[in-house]
Amino acid sequence: xxxxxxxxxxxxxxxxxxxxxxxxxxxxxxxxxxxxxxxxxxxxxxxxxxxxxxxxxxxxxxxxxxxxxxxxxxxxxxxxxxxxxxxxxxxxxxxxxxxxxxxxxxxxxxxxxxxxxxxxxxxxxxxxxxxxxxxxxxxxxxxxxxxxxxxxxxxxxxxxxxxxxxxxxxxxxxxxxxxxxxxxxxxxxxxxxxxxxxxxxxxxxxxxxxxxxxxxxxxxxxxxxxxxxxxxxxxxxxxxxxxxxxxxxxxxxxxxxxxxxxxxxxxxxxxxxxxxxxxxxxxxxxxxxxxxxxxxxxxxxxxxxxxxxxx
Numbered sequence: 316x317x318x319x320x321x322x323x324x325x326x327x328x329x330x331x332x333x334x335x336x337x338x339x340x341x342x343x344x345x346x347x348x349x350x351x352x353x354x355x356x357x358x359x360x361x362x363x364x365x366x367x368x369x370x371x372x373x374x375x376x377x378x379x380x381x382x383x384x385x386x387x388x389x390x391x392x393x394x395x396x397x398x399x400x401x402x403x404x405x406x407x408x409x410x411x412x413x414x415x416x417x418x419x420x421x422x423x424x425x426x427x428x429x430x431x432x433x434x435x436x437x438x439x440x441x442x443x444x445x446x447x448x449x450x451x452x453x454x455x456x457x458x459x460x461x462x463x464x465x466x467x468x469x470x471x472x473x474x475x476x477x478x479x480x481x482x483x484x485x486x487x488x489x490x491x492x493x494x495x496x497x498x499x500x501x502x503x504x505x506x507x508x509x510x511x512x513x514x515x516x517x518x519x520x521x522x523x524x525x526x527x528x529x530x531x532x533x534x535x536x537x538x539x540x541x542x543x544x545x546x547x548x549x550x551x552x553x554x555x556x557x558x559x560x561x562x563x564x565x566x567x568x569x570x571x572x573x574x575x576x577x578x579x580x581x582x583x584x585x586x587x588x589x590x591x592x593x594x595x596x597x598x599x600x601x602x603x604x605x606x607x608x609x610x611x612x613x614x615x616x617x618x619x620x621x622x623x624x625x626x
Contacts, residue, residue: 359391409441425462435466440472446462478508
C-alpha cells in the first residue's frame, strides 16, 4: 500500500495542484493569470463612523461623543448604497439608543429614532424591540403603544419573520400591563402569527385579566363611597366644633360684660327673639315677672356684699 503512494502519486498530485484551469472554491469562474486581483471596496464614511461610535460607547464609555458620532454618520448616509445603508442605519440606532439610556435620557429614545425614520412603520424590528424593552423596564410602556400598534398593523411588516416575536412582546409588556384588553383581543384574533393553541391560551389569560379588572373597579367604587362618607362625617364634626367654639366665645363675651349691661342685653335679646311688644297687655305679666327676677338678683348681690369678712 505504501508503494502505491510513491513518487508517481506525488507527481500526479503536484500536476493537479499546478493546473491553472482548476477553479478556486468560492469563485464563479476560474481565475486566469491575465485577470488582476480585485481588492475589497473601502468602507464608507458611515461605516467608519459606526465603528468609531461603537468604540466610544463600549471601550471609552464616552456616551455623549458616541451619540454625536451616530448623528454625524446619519448625515453621511446619503451617498451610500441602499442595502448597506439600511444595515448601517439599524446599527447606528442601536448604538444611539444605548448611549441615550446610559446618559439617563431614555425618554428621548423614541423621538430620536423617529427623527430619522419619520414613520413608525419603517422602523427595523430590532430597533422597535429595543424601544419596547427599554420603556417597559422604565415602567412607561404607554409611550410605545401607538408606535408598536402602527407597526404591527402595517401589511408589509406582517410578512417579516420578526413579526410574531414583536406581537408577543407587545402583548406581554405593553397591552396587558396597560389594561388594553380589547386591543389585545383584536391583535390575537386578527393576526395569523399565532397558532390556534397559543391563541386560545392568550384569550383565556385576557379573560382572567378582564375579571380582575372588574373586581378592582368595584373595589375602587366602594373605596370612593367610603371616602365620601368619611369626608361627610369629617365635615359634620368640624362644623360642630366650630359651633361649639362660637358658643363658648359668645358666652365668655357675655359674662365678661358688666352686670347691668348683661341684663340689658338679655332683655333686648328676649324682646327680639320672642317679639314681645311692651305696650301690649299680654306682655305685662311677663315684664312684671322679669322685673321681680331682676330685684331678687339685685337683693342677692347686695346680701353678698353685706356678709362679714373673716380673717
